[in-house]
Amino acid sequence: MDKIIDKAFEAQNNAYAPYSKYKVGACVETYDGRFYIGANIENASYGLTCCAERNAIFAAYSDGCRKENIKSIAIVTSGDVPASPCGACRQVLSELIPKKAEIILSNGKEVLVTDIESLLPMSFGADDIK
Structure with a gap:
């Protein structure tokens, strides 16, 4: 798990956040x-x-990756607490990652592991529009 978190923190260095100053990496x-x-x-x-x-x-x-290829996603920030995905991101993740893929949240001091069903229960998806 350390490797994906480290890569997310490296990505955080590329954030462009001149307004909020809140840099996030994934x-x-x-x-x-x-x-x-x-x-x-x-x-x-x-x-x-x-x-x-x-x-x-x-x-x-x-x-070329698709849902079945994805094992996990790490989302990191340097805030006081690990960042949780916003509503728009939860909706996107609910369609594009497996239900049980690990979602790893970290601020460098604390690590939380969850999944999309826990973050967005009863999500609206492709099956709802058939």
């Missing part, structure tokens, strides 16, 4: 040992900001 790990990183990228038009975990998962998908 890393997706696949079952075949690949890692995909992402950092939060802010925009003066706040709605156009993209979170680290979405950037990491989109990087994995852009490289």
Whole structure:
């Protein structure tokens, strides 16, 4: 678990957060040992900001990975407590990672491990629109 957390903290260095000053890093790990990183990228038009975990998962998908390839995702920040994904990220993760994939949250002092079903129970998904 240390490797994915370390890579997420490395990604945090790439964050562009001139407004909030709240830098987040994320890393997706696949079952075949690949890692995909992402950092939060802010925009003066706040709605156009993209979170680290979405950037990491989109990087994995852009490289051909799919839900069944994803083992875990780490999301890190240097805040007082480990950061939890925002609602938009929870919705994206609920569709793009396996239900039991580990979601690892860390602030460098504390590590919490959860999954998307715990973070977003009764999520709305593809089955709801069939």
